[in-house]
Amino acid sequence: MAVRVTPIAREYTDTQALAAAKAGLLVDATSDPLIDGSVSDGTETTSARKDHIHPTSAVSQATQVQIEAETDADVYIPSDLIRHNPGVAKAWCSIQADGTLDSGSYNIASISDEGTGHRIIVFDTDFSTSVYAWAGGLLSNSGDWGRSGIVSRAVGSCHLREANAALSANVDEPSCAIFFGDQ
Numbered sequence: 001m002a003v004r005v006t007p008i009a010r011e012y013t014d015t016q017a018l019a020a021a022k023a024g025l026l027v028d029a030t031s032d033p034l035i036d037g038s039v040s041d042g043t044e045t046t047s048a049r050k051d052h053i054h055p056t057s058a059v060s061q062a063t064q065v066q067i068e069a070e071t072d073a074d075v076y077i078p079s080d081l082i083r084h085n086p087g088v089a090k091a092w093c094s095i096q097a098d099g100t101l102d103s104g105s106y107n108i109a110s111i112s113d114e115g116t117g118h119r120i121i122v123f124d125t126d127f128s129t130s131v132y133a134w135a136g137g138l139l140s141n142s143g144d145w146g147r148s149g150i151v152s153r154a155v156g157s158c159h160l161r162e163a164n165a166a167l168s169a170n171v172d173e174p175s176c177a178i179f180f181g182d183q
Helices: 015-023 064-068
Strands: 091-095 108-113 118-123 133-138 147-154 157-163 175-180
Touching (some): 091 108, 157 175
Antiparallel strands (some): 091 175, 108 118
16 A cells, blocks of 8 residues: 655644644634534634543532432433432342242342231331332142231331231242332
């Protein structure tokens, strides 16, 4: 591959003068560069100096209040605050028939066995009130598809009851639970 070098006239050895002369631009170091817009070739008739500085992005981190209120703002939600989004589960677990906690739970401090069919789930982080949503169910080993329900809710724990399908007797079956609400 051959490269052809064309000599530049002496009056164009200054790079700013060369750029201005070739492009028909004026040198202006006072113009602010644009950010956070749609991509375009631009229509500016001035050029910036080589030592100009672009501002950093204007996107900032959302606060917990903005996340909880689902504020429509140009912010991002960092991974350590995503749990404050109203639509995100605040705790979940899977419990074996003997009452032990399976691995892979989230925001569950412990499970206490309060007798056949009665379990108290204790949260690592309390809810702000005792009004929160729960969903769950039994994973029947016996084929008797029982029911699971809430006996009582507190900000730091939830008392669940497991019973057979006829609700005539409490049972200890594997179960799972998920919780939503404000913490």
